[in-house]
Amino acid sequence: MRRVWFLLSFSIVLCWPASVRAQAPVQSGGELHFCLHGEPKTFNPLLVEDGQSETIRYLTGGVLIRLNRQTQALEPALATSWKVTPDGRTIKFHLRSGLHFSDDTPFTSEDVAYTVKALMDPQLHSPTGDSFRSSDGQVVVQTPSADSIVVTFPAPVAGLARLFDQVAILSAHSPKKEMAVLGPFFVADYSPGSYVLLRRNSNYWKKDKEGKPLPYLDSIRLDIQRNHDIEILRFRRGEIHLINALDADLFDRLQKESPAAAHDAGPSLDSEFMWFNLVPTAAFPEYKKSWFRTTEFRKAISLAINRADLVRIVYAGHAQPAYGLISPANHFWFNAGLPAPRYDSAGALHLLSQGGFRLEGSTLRDSSGNRVEFTVVTSTGNKPREQMVTMIQQDLSQIGIKMNIATLDFPSLIERITRTFDYEACLLGFTNTDLDPNSQMNVWLSSAENHQWNPKQSKPATAWEAEIDRLMQTQAAATSDKKRKADWDRVQQIVAEQQPFIYLINRDAMSAISPAVIGSAPSVLDPHAFWNADVLRLGPDPSLGAQK
Amino acid sequence: MKLLQKVAASTLVAIFALMVLAAFLLPAHYARQFRDIPNAGPTAVHPLGTDALGRDSLSRLLYGTRVSLLLAPAAALLSTLIAAFLGSVAGLLGGWFERMVLAATDLSLALPWLFLLLVVRALLPLDVPPLVSVVIAFLMMGLLGWQASVRVICASARGVRDSDFLLLARSTGCKPARLLWRHVAPNLRPLFYAQFFISIPLFILTEANLSILGLGVMEPMPSWGNLMRSLEDFSMLSANPWRLVPLVLLVIVVMCFQLVLPTQEVTQ
Numbered sequence: 040m041r042r043v044w045f046l047l048s049f050s051i052v053l054c055w056p057a058s059v060r061a062q063a064p065v066q067s068g069g070e071l072h073f074c075l076h077g078e079p080k081t082f083n084p085l086l087v088e089d090g091q092s093e094t095i096r097y098l099t100g101g102v103l104i105r106l107n108r109q110t111q112a113l114e115p116a117l118a119t120s121w122k123v124t125p126d127g128r129t130i131k132f133h134l135r136s137g138l139h140f141s142d143d144t145p146f147t148s149e150d151v152a153y154t155v156k157a158l159m160d161p162q163l164h165s166p167t168g169d170s171f172r173s174s175d176g177q178v179v180v181q182t183p184s185a186d187s188i189v190v191t192f193p194a195p196v197a198g199l200a201r202l203f204d205q206v207a208i209l210s211a212h213s214p215k216k217e218m219a220v221l222g223p224f225f226v227a228d229y230s231p232g233s234y235v236l237l238r239r240n241s242n243y244w245k246k247d248k249e250g251k252p253l254p255y256l257d258s259i260r261l262d263i264q265r266n267h268d269i270e271i272l273r274f275r276r277g278e279i280h281l282i283n284a285l286d287a288d289l290f291d292r293l294q295k296e297s298p299a300a301a302h303d304a305g306p307s308l309d310s311e312f313m314w315f316n317l318v319p320t321a322a323f324p325e326y327k328k329s330w331f332r333t334t335e336f337r338k339a340i341s342l343a344i345n346r347a348d349l350v351r352i353v354y355a356g357h358a359q360p361a362y363g364l365i366s367p368a369n370h371f372w373f374n375a376g377l378p379a380p381r382y383d384s385a386g387a388l389h390l391l392s393q394g395g396f397r398l399e400g401s402t403l404r405d406s407s408g409n410r411v412e413f414t415v416v417t418s419t420g421n422k423p424r425e426q427m428v429t430m431i432q433q434d435l436s437q438i439g440i441k442m443n444i445a446t447l448d449f450p451s452l453i454e455r456i457t458r459t460f461d462y463e464a465c466l467l468g469f470t471n472t473d474l475d476p477n478s479q480m481n482v483w484l485s486s487a488e489n490h491q492w493n494p495k496q497s498k499p500a501t502a503w504e505a506e507i508d509r510l511m512q513t514q515a516a517a518t519s520d521k522k523r524k525a526d527w528d529r530v531q532q533i534v535a536e537q538q539p540f541i542y543l544i545n546r547d548a549m550s551a552i553s554p555a556v557i558g559s560a561p562s563v564l565d566p567h568a569f570w571n572a573d574v575l576r577l578g579p580d581p582s583l584g585a586q587k
Numbered sequence: 588m589k590l591l592q593k594v595a596a597s598t599l600v601a602i603f604a605l606m607v608l609a610a611f612l613l614p615a616h617y618a619r620q621f622r623d624i625p626n627a628g629p630t631a632v633h634p635l636g637t638d639a640l641g642r643d644s645l646s647r648l649l650y651g652t653r654v655s656l657l658l659a660p661a662a663a664l665l666s667t668l669i670a671a672f673l674g675s676v677a678g679l680l681g682g683w684f685e686r687m688v689l690a691a692t693d694l695s696l697a698l699p700w701l702f703l704l705l706v707v708r709a710l711l712p713l714d715v716p717p718l719v720s721v722v723i724a725f726l727m728m729g730l731l732g733w734q735a736s737v738r739v740i741c742a743s744a745r746g747v748r749d750s751d752f753l754l755l756a757r758s759t760g761c762k763p764a765r766l767l768w769r770h771v772a773p774n775l776r777p778l779f780y781a782q783f784f785i786s787i788p789l790f791i792l793t794e795a796n797l798s799i800l801g802l803g804v805m806e807p808m809p810s811w812g813n814l815m816r817s818l819e820d821f822s823m824l825s826a827n828p829w830r831l832v833p834l835v836l837l838v839i840v841v842m843c844f845q846l847v848l849p850t851q852e853v854t855q
Contacts, residue, residue, distance in 0.1 A: 292823075352625050352640060414713045426640060429806045433620050444806050445713040448705055462713060 068255035069577035072279040074264040083217045084207035085158055085165040100207025101221020108562035108570035111370055127195030127518030134186045139242040141225040144213040148182040153211035155180050155190055167205050197515045198475040223254040223573040235261040254573035281568045282551040287354040290549040299554045302561040306359040306368045307548035308471035312540040317493040318460040326409050335394035337538040343387040343438050344431055346380050353426045361542035363531045368563045372476050374531040384437050403439030412441040417466040419446035428466050472565045476527050484511050492539045503537050595846035609649040617650040618807035635829055651809035655791050658725040663786035665729030670736030671779050675771050678744020695734045717808040724803045728790045736782040747774050788841050
């Protein structure tokens, strides 16, 4: 009996390493370190709202279709292929077979069906699910086989396939619930206020060109660090390997100290803009409202702003003058036919004179003799915005306009621009993570809450807003991207002509990546620095001390 | 007057003279942006260089000195007067009045002033001219900055309350107001001065913090407080040490005041 046990043990010892090698060759990818700027609010991928949870969802969640952050094309992930029907309501997926979740639970179409039902469950209030809700009605999910699934929505959903980039598939049967994942990493440890540790998912489906299983990294440690100055200090010391997003100041400093670590991927989707309050009930004099309603006035203000100086001085060259609502970084949806933003104070004065304004000495007055003066509010503590508004103040003084500046803490600012409408003009920014402009519907529809210059209109106040509404509705119902693009091109043209938002700049996507990280390819889309986390590796780093 | 005190007095006179004559000495208007030379180093045209927007740093410093050096002491004076009155009376009378004043002080210290100031800012109209916003900011500091001084002054006044000279004054029928004015206040005067001088740099820095809430000195008007906000950028300082000038000036002014004024106290 002893001999039998000995032989059995011996055979296990001999066979075990071979079997492990066959399933998952040993990788020594090391541990990547970077920071989260706060506590993740949830690990449930369907309930993600904050940036921290989004980072964890991106690194752990397995999706059917993945948007390649560099090529901006959709790529197969858990689904090997997909097809959207011509009516835009139904999408059919063919799934990879033989896959397992991180806890070894098998992956089938049943899991996708479970995820879609949970996503669309009105009781769950999933922010990700909201993107799919184009109208009331039930979503029908059919699973003809273990590796195929058909999802039918009650109405056409614009950009349907792309929306699945955000849907991390949950297991229908795993006792670990949402902690069982199909992405490259899984959450191994979480110490509130301190760190989140992600470990390599050995069941991850993807392999590199040589057939080696991905990801290369053994683990990722996400330190919770709110202070950006400490974050960059830690990066300099080699304690963390990357910073996903940097502002121009920090980037410039880093570039001087360690050029190999500073990466500017070019203009991002984010924009900074200003607008005038066009709410009819706003609490300021009627003559000011009539200025702000005049297209010539808004266009003149836009012409009088020297965007090139904003880019050069405020962003140290790490931004681009903005064309409009869609950044040139968005290759497909940007309307390349839009005129480039210009700086022309003489042209601005000419436009103003057409609108009945006149320059008396160094003071601009309207046709009734009122001095043109208004106050711009912006968020306090945001250095680039404070600098931009001060520069715009000087630009507008060149055409006789007196612009006052009021900086407010963010909650007070939001209160004024969304509830009391007690402001004249505002300068803020828009952080955009979605390539498809359909996500901006809540800004451009005249009835929308975020239609900042005049929100929640019962019917469009102007003909051009009515036209934008119509275009929004037709593009949302269209299934052809070509048709949708044509509608969005027209919207961009109207916005350029009417300037309800005076777009100023598109910030560059700047990140810091240690030379120790091999395989990085910073992207203009978020996440800029770790979108390809599954192929990142760590090597020696003489400049940042990662070898220690 | 000792040599050091003469130097301190001369320095203060020079700074005040520069402050008054700022309009004639300024190389350029404090708000003018020389956009071709942002963050420039010292040159003959811009002796202290330019800031991030290309504005002349010397002009901003001189004008900021005018704002801070007039308004911070005014706010410090207001808060010291309030503290001196409340602390002296509480310490002198003792009993329920002292307990009430100290309880009010504790309560006031416990209040979340930051949020109350935010409410104040929310209630103020947006189109307040920069100068008015400055005056409002310093007035608020003066009216709200007395609590810590009250406790110190009250403790000292309590010590004076049972002194022999006060007993003698009481026995001669001296009325409370006269006791306070002629006997208690002169004995506490060095403390008042100390509280006053401690408050000045505190209010200058508080103004800088209030600017972040939109309550302090608004752009483009400069003040020592918002000039010192540029010191947050630590790594920039090593490359541009002249940016420390507002801080150096603040230290010099506070030191000079402390060197000069105690002498006056002694000579009285």
